[in-house]
Amino acid sequence: MTETNTPVTALDVARLAGVSQSAVSRVFTPGASASKRTISKVQAAAEQLGYRPNPLARAMITGRTRIIGLLVAYLENQFYPMALERLSRVLQAEGYHILVFMAENHTEQVSEVVKQLIDYRVDGIITASVGLSNDITSRLSALGIPVVMFNRGQDDDALSEVTSDNIAGGRRAAEFLIAAEHERIAHIMGWQGSSTGRDRATGFRLAMEEAGRRPHALVDGMYDRQTAAAAARDLCRAGAGKRPDAIFVGNDHMAFAVMDELRFGLNLSIPGDVSVIGYDDVPIAAWPSYALTTIRQPVNRMVAATVEALLGHLSGDRTPRKIRIDSPLMIRGSARLPKGEGR
Known part of the structure; x- marks a missing residue:
């Protein structure tokens, strides 16, 4: 790693790796294609120079921040920390960063938090047990920011939602x-x-x-x-x-x-x-x-369906999805059994 106060740029990495600056950009842009040889050369040069790509600069070029906003009402219910962890892992595996915001279920606070998410230029939003007003959903739609509701439905035909049945x-x-x-x-x-x-x-x-x-x-x-x-x-x-x-x-x-x-x-x-x-x-x-x-609640299937719906919207398919996933009864010891039924 070089010792200098001058910021290392993608051009510096390109020169050391012997590739074009656009090749460096492709290597550090999730979803972009580059050969294994190019990736290896660029990553080695970046490591040697101490280069880190600037996500904000990349966003200005691509129009995408690779950030997904997760909006949740509360975390006291143990279901939500579990669901958010799994949503985060699946989205990160797809090359997205996660921004979590809390908002109680009343219109003013939700509206304010959504405005903050817009300011962060998120690519999409997943809400968990949070309702959205019609004016907020209209604004998000106008900005091209897709929304998928997780474990909550809403009387809005334009919104995608994933719940258990x-x-x-x-x-x-x-x-x-x-x-x-x-x-x-x-x-x-x-x-x-x-x-x-x-x-x-x-x-x-x-x-x-x-x-x-x-x-x-x-x-x-x-x-x-x-x-x-x-x-x-x-x-x-x-x-x-x-x-x-x-x-x-x-x-x-x-x-x-x-x-x-x-x-x-x-x-x-x-x-x-x-x-x-x-x-x-x-x-x-x-x-x-x-x-x-x-x-x-089949949380893994719900998470997979939520991420699939969001990625579909991000790729251009804005058809709303209303997904209901069957929920089995887990029989343990807190309820009397019907006659003849064993545990």
Whole structure:
């Protein structure tokens, strides 16, 4: 490596490697083609000179920053750190850099964060459980910045979205509890301002109606631990013949709070007194302390579909994609089994 205060340029690398400056540019531009011999010569020269390509300068030439903005509402739910890590790894393998922004689910803050992402000249945006206003989506469309919504849908035909099949998942949870002959089945719902919360509740209600049953209770848990725990406490303070004997909870994050409240706040047994089913299948769900029966969100398939949709948009295919991926029921120890069914 040379010792100099003068910045090393692509032209310096080209001269040392004996190639053209455009060849150096191709070597350091993801997706561009160059021969193995050229790549080897350019990388050796760059290492010797201490050259690092300037991504901003490259962006001015190519019009692409190779940066993807990941916009997420919150990380308390263990599903999102897991999903974001996998999204980041897959995108980085495709040659993209990741910029993560947090934004609560209200219009003003989301709009402000999106403006910041635009200022960073991101090539595309993935939102995780974040809703977008129509004016923001219109502005992004006008700028040619594609958006894919991950684990959230929106009533906008122009937006691509990837979710598990939440209606089918909610239905599957209810059907399992009905088959296990529970009499009083409650649902502590996910936030009803979100498509995921509404769709899971819809599936639950449909299965109950088809079985000629009515939910024992429907409570919005807001995807919040404290709210869900309070809901479980209020529902289960009644006597044995009045409290629910089963609770379907809108995600695992809330389900853990519900289980803790039932066990340690109300001294009830799971599933002896109350069966509990969650939704997501985060790693903690399999821990013996919880052994949570839950609907699994197929995160790897969801991530792959999200990245595929975004890359398709970036390559020029702007056809919106509405992808629903089937979610299996993971049977563990927190819910009573239907007769004749083993674990």
